[in-house]
Amino acid sequence: MTEQDPQEPPVAEQELQIEVAGSPVSAVATRPDAALATVIVAHGAGAGMGHPFMSGVTRALTRLGFATLRFNFAYVEAGRRMPGRPAAAIAAWRAAVEAARGLAAEAGAPDERFWAAGKSYGGRMASMAVAEGMAVDGLVYLGYPLHAPGKAGQLRDAHLYGVTTPMLFLQGTNDPFATPNSELDEVVARIGPTATLEWIEGGGHSFEVKGVKRTPAEIGAGLAPLVADFIRPRLG
Secondary structure (H helix, E strand, C coil), X not given: CCCCCCCCCCCCCEEEEEEECCEEXXXXXXXXXXXXXXXXXECCCCCCCCCHHHHHHHHHHHHCXXXXXXXXXXXXXXXXXXXXXXXXXXXXXXXXXXXXXXXXXXXXXXXXXXXXXXXXXXXXHHHHHXXXXXXXXXXXXXXXXXXXXXXXXXXXXXXXXXXXXXXXXXEECCCHHHCCHHHHHHHHHHHCCCEXXXXXCCECCCCCXXXXXXXXXXXXXXXXXXXXXXXXHHCC
């Protein structure tokens, strides 16, 4: 568990286990009073839910009025370094959404809205789960891995065109997973009005900006207002 920033008001966190295909994975939930919605956040390929970027995002969202759930994919829980087949991550996503629905119901909010968000790989897996029928109210990509670094043109976009929920792409202009930037611009334009792209000037794949000293937790927290501003007007 990551430490909380002493300069910010503390956020109460609930540790829990989510069953995925008969095996538990770790998760952490937060819930403010009168939550606006739940944002479920998955980690990137190289780090689990305990990474400071992840806690920074979710704690900042909680301070902005959103319940959150962050969770590990099974490969991280098992101590492996590399993701397995997408089917395993999609199963984890489905289980996480159901867990979030259960937590909302326990809190007396059965009609709460649920958004799926993810850092890089986690966001891509969320979009694939939605393309296969997972029901959420919207998607947020914290650095969409449009292609492998150095392999522009080999795009991971085909499934996105069948997704009809609102989508927010937050992307650094120096992210090697989305350069040249024009490729992601074109993908978002082809998706249509349900997709919004916001470029973070100078941001790398983890939204670090050269010459600007910030911790990963601060970087994650800095994205939360953009996410909140996108979701609020779409809650209905």
